[in-house]
Amino acid sequence: MNNVLLQKVEGNKIHNRKVASETLLELAKKDRDILVLTSDSRGSASLVPFADALPEQLVEVGIAEQNIVGIAAGLASAGKKPFVASPACFLSMRSIEQIKVDVAYSQMNVKLIGISGGVSYGALGMTHHSLQDLAVTRAIPGLHVMMPADRHETKKMFQALVNYETPVYVRIGRNPVNDCYQSDEYEFEIGKAVTMNEGNDITFIAIGETVRIALDSAEKLAQVGIHCRVINMHTIKPLDEEVIIKAAKETGNIITLEEHSVYGGLGSAVTEVVSQNYPVPVRILGIHDEPAVTGKTPEVFNHYGLSVESVSKVTKEMINYG
Amino acid sequence: MEESTFLKRKAIEIRMDFVKMIYEAGTGHTGSSLSNTDILVALFYKVMNLDPKNPKWGERDRYVQSKGHAVESYWAVLADKGFFPKEELKTYSQFQSRLIGHPNNKVPGVEVNTGALGHGLAVSVGMALAAKKDSKSYRVFTLMGDGEQAEGSIWEAAMAGAHYKLDNLVGIIDRNRLQITGSTDDVLSNEPLDEKWRSFGWEVIEVDGNDMDQLVDVLSETPRVTGKPTLVLANTLKGKGISFAENTVGWHHHVPTKAEFDQAMDELSKQLEVFV
Numbered sequence: 221m222n223n224v225l226l227q228k229v230e231g232n233k234i235h236n237r238k239v240a241s242e243t244l245l246e247l248a249k250k251d252r253d254i255l256v257l258t259s260d261s262r263g264s265a266s267l268v269p270f271a272d273a274l275p276e277q278l279v280e281v282g283i284a285e286q287n288i289v290g291i292a293a294g295l296a297s298a299g300k301k302p303f304v305a306s307p308a309c310f311l312s313m314r315s316i317e318q319i320k321v322d323v324a325y326s327q328m329n330v331k332l333i334g335i336s337g338g339v340s341y342g343a344l345g346m347t348h349h350s351l352q353d354l355a356v357t358r359a360i361p362g363l364h365v366m367m368p369a370d371r372h373e374t375k376k377m378f379q380a381l382v383n384y385e386t387p388v389y390v391r392i393g394r395n396p397v398n399d400c401y402q403s404d405e406y407e408f409e410i411g412k413a414v415t416m417n418e419g420n421d422i423t424f425i426a427i428g429e430t431v432r433i434a435l436d437s438a439e440k441l442a443q444v445g446i447h448c449r450v451i452n453m454h455t456i457k458p459l460d461e462e463v464i465i466k467a468a469k470e471t472g473n474i475i476t477l478e479e480h481s482v483y484g485g486l487g488s489a490v491t492e493v494v495s496q497n498y499p500v501p502v503r504i505l506g507i508h509d510e511p512a513v514t515g516k517t518p519e520v521f522n523h524y525g526l527s528v529e530s531v532s533k534v535t536k537e538m539i540n541y542g
Numbered sequence: 543m544e545e546s547t548f549l550k551r552k553a554i555e556i557r558m559d560f561v562k563m564i565y566e567a568g569t570g571h572t573g574s575s576l577s578n579t580d581i582l583v584a585l586f587y588k589v590m591n592l593d594p595k596n597p598k599w600g601e602r603d604r605y606v607q608s609k610g611h612a613v614e615s616y617w618a619v620l621a622d623k624g625f626f627p628k629e630e631l632k633t634y635s636q637f638q639s640r641l642i643g644h645p646n647n648k649v650p651g652v653e654v655n656t657g658a659l660g661h662g663l664a665v666s667v668g669m670a671l672a673a674k675k676d677s678k679s680y681r682v683f684t685l686m687g688d689g690e691q692a693e694g695s696i697w698e699a700a701m702a703g704a705h706y707k708l709d710n711l712v713g714i715i716d717r718n719r720l721q722i723t724g725s726t727d728d729v730l731s732n733e734p735l736d737e738k739w740r741s742f743g744w745e746v747i748e749v750d751g752n753d754m755d756q757l758v759d760v761l762s763e764t765p766r767v768t769g770k771p772t773l774v775l776a777n778t779l780k781g782k783g784i785s786f787a788e789n790t791v792g793w794h795h796h797v798p799t800k801a802e803f804d805q806a807m808d809e810l811s812k813q814l815e816v817f818v
Contacts, residue, residue, distance in 0.1 A: 228728065249543070250707075255675075281698075282705075284701070286660075286664065286694075286695040287664045287695065287699055287701075289664075290661055290668065290699065291664050291665070291667050291671065291699075291702060292667045293664075294654075294666060294667070294668020294671070294672065295671060295672045296668070297653055297668070297672075298668070298669050298672030298676070299600075300668075300672050300675070318664070318695075321656070321661055322654065322655075322665055325655045326655040328649055373681070412700040532674050
């Protein structure tokens with residue numbers, strides 16, 4: 221629980237993609253094999269400073285998402301360390317066969333960075349939402365899948381990825397999110413979930429930008445004497461099953477939160493583990509199986525119950541409070 | 543033995559190796575593999591710089607078989623070149639064998655897994671681009687099918703190859719004019735292929751893809767133009783070398799019967815005798 225920010229601080233203006241880009245630039249200056257590939261997406265990915273500083277290490281492929289993944293696989297086969305930065309909505313769908321075959325099946329050291337993920341492009345409609353990416357990518361053998369909660373975790377994750385040889389899909393959001401960690405001074409380990417708040421009444425398991433919602437909910441519920449465990453499942457594959465089973469045993473009820481379809485994502489992953497090891501009630505909060513409503517991210521989140529109010533209500537129902 | 547004769551004999555021997563392999567396994571893309579055998583022999587026995595004892599040698603030329611289904615000739619060539627024991631060909635398509643029905647990079651000599659059409663050229667662009675970035679002189683050869691030209695991803699890669707001036711990249715189209723359903727003209731016309739590639743910025747050269755001397759001449763001479771990738775349009779006969787399989791749609795993945803196998807081996811043996 222070191223370094224977890226339990227008091228929400230409003231107004232962080234630094235978005236995760238900027239941190240990802242800065243971290244990559246810092247690392248790429250020391251390692252010329254690190255390449256960043258963009259599909260006319262350097263602006264969206266905050267990679268203009270990278271392109272200016274290290275033009276030889278940025279490969280522009282144009283608006284061609286199948287090609288970007290294939291080229292990255294070829295670069296990796298020759299010893300390069302390619303990071304593909306392309307909108308998550310296209311990268312996880314248009315290029316999925318290249319991800320399956322050229323990257324995962326061929327075991328090429330490619331890092332797939334799905335930018336502006338989930339409902340980051342909330343008002344742009346279903347073409348630009350990526351709400352099936354966890355379901356699709358985590359079903360591909362040999363591919364690991366991650367999503368950072370805030371800017372600090374983004375930095376730690378990208379630092380870890382550079383020397384991690386397994387192919388990885390990472391989804392990051394477009395807009396600044398409130399911090400979950402006080403700083404980046406902590407140990408981050410791929411595949412190892414972080415218990416952000418201790419509690420034995422119920423467990424919230426969240427990923428990405430919903431971790432902050434889980435923390436805020438826990439904070440609010442603590443005021444009425446409900447003590448919630450909060451687990452940040454930044455790596456959905458390989459999944460930290462141990463922490464889930466432990467939570468099921470110690471707290472009983474579980475609520476999962478994700479900026480993803482309620483099908484196939486974190487909720488599914490958690491229930492797969494719980495149902496086969498220590499069955500307890502699980503409620504899956506996420507985007508319903510429909511073209512998601514359009515609007516700003518908080519509006520879309522509220523609509524689907526990804527909010528402190530909704531989590532609090534579901535919690536009280538589950539534990540028969542009051 | 544004169545080199546040209548050696549290569550021509552080798553192509554026949556390879557055909558005999560994998561026709562037997564397909565017959566014994568009861569599965570395989572017979573016509574497709576017969577079509578590209580001469581191209582593979584030219585590349586692996588003459589044109590490419592390779593070291594079968596050190597398959598990951600950094601300076602090696604790369605071969606990517608985008609038309610992955612024609613894998614039987616590829617397995618036979620890799621075995622004969624010593625990338626793995628020839629004995630292993632007997633395991634082709636058997637339970638848990640690494641010699642599966644498509645190229646598999648668990649096998650030494652295979653760079654990348656293929657089998658889903660339209661993938662190989664993009665991966666090859668990445669390899670060729672890496673060579674440029676590292677100032678290495680290796681070349682990348684990519685074998686595609688002509689039916690495969692319908693895959694849009696090929697044209698994304700074609701654009702990138704020209705944009706990055708990859709003169710170390712050679713695309714080869716095994717242009718036998720047949721695909722599983724029928725002729726490429728009937729299924730989805732792709733002509734004029736030469737003009738399409740030229741307009742995408744590639745240097746295009748047409749050869750008889752079953753003529754060993756021509757293949758060696760053309761494939762050895764790459765890069766042909768500084769700053770441009772090369773596309774070799776290799777006109778081939780599907781089923782080449784077995785009279786009753788040649789230019790026959792049904793032989794795309796037909797497995798020879800006992801009688802067909804006997805006749806095929808007889809015909810191939812007679813072709814070998816020409817060189818004795």
